[in-house]
Amino acid sequence: MTSELLENQLSKLLYIIENGGLIMAVIFGLGFLIWFKLISLYYRGLIVEISPNHSLRNRSRALENDHTIVRALISICPLVGLLGSTTGMVVVFKAIEFFGTGATQVSLALPRVVVPTLVSLIIAISGLIGLIIFEQRVKLKEGRQLAK
Numbered sequence: 750m751t752s753e754l755l756e757n758q759l760s761k762l763l764y765i766i767e768n769g770g771l772i773m774a775v776i777f778g779l780g781f782l783i784w785f786k787l788i789s790l791y792y793r794g795l796i797v798e799i800s801p802n803h804s805l806r807n808r809s810r811a812l813e814n815d816h817t818i819v820r821a822l823i824s825i826c827p828l829v830g831l832l833g834s835t836t837g838m839v840v841v842f843k844a845i846e847f848f849g850t851g852a853t854q855v856s857l858a859l860p861r862v863v864v865p866t867l868v869s870l871i872i873a874i875s876g877l878i879g880l881i882i883f884e885q886r887v888k889l890k891e892g893r894q895l896a897k
Contacts (some may be wrong), residue, residue: 765868768860772833772839776865779826780872786819787879794887812887814881823876830869837861 766773844858
């Protein structure tokens with residue numbers, strides 16, 4: 750049961766990579782980098798929280814730099830997806846030019862237009878949700894420290 754589920758998910762991932770084109774490597778790299786930075790922000794916030802030597806201002810300044818980087822990466826991700834869609838449109842137009850509009854090759858090339866944008870939007874939205882959760886956590890912790 751578990752091996753069938755794993756094979757099914759792996760085949761879906763391979764479909765996305767094959768039909769997305771080379772830009773999918775960049776999109777997945779951005780997604781990895783976004784979540785790596787978010788997780789490092791979370792754990793660095795915990796370490797700074799445990800250490801009593803850091804003031805609230807130093808903690809806020811240290812976390813703000815990575816916070817800005819994560820926001821920039823989240824903003825860039827949909828743009829890279831649109832770039833993938835544009836290169837996919839070129840593939841579709843070449844298929845139309847070579848085979849005509851009624852050929853099955855045209856329909857096989859259409860996922861190259863949709864898949865990069867869809868995946869990049871999913872990655873950007875998940876990163877945005879992770880960033881909002883982190884921001885709420887920081888506000889909650891700062892409110893507790895100010896109340897002390």
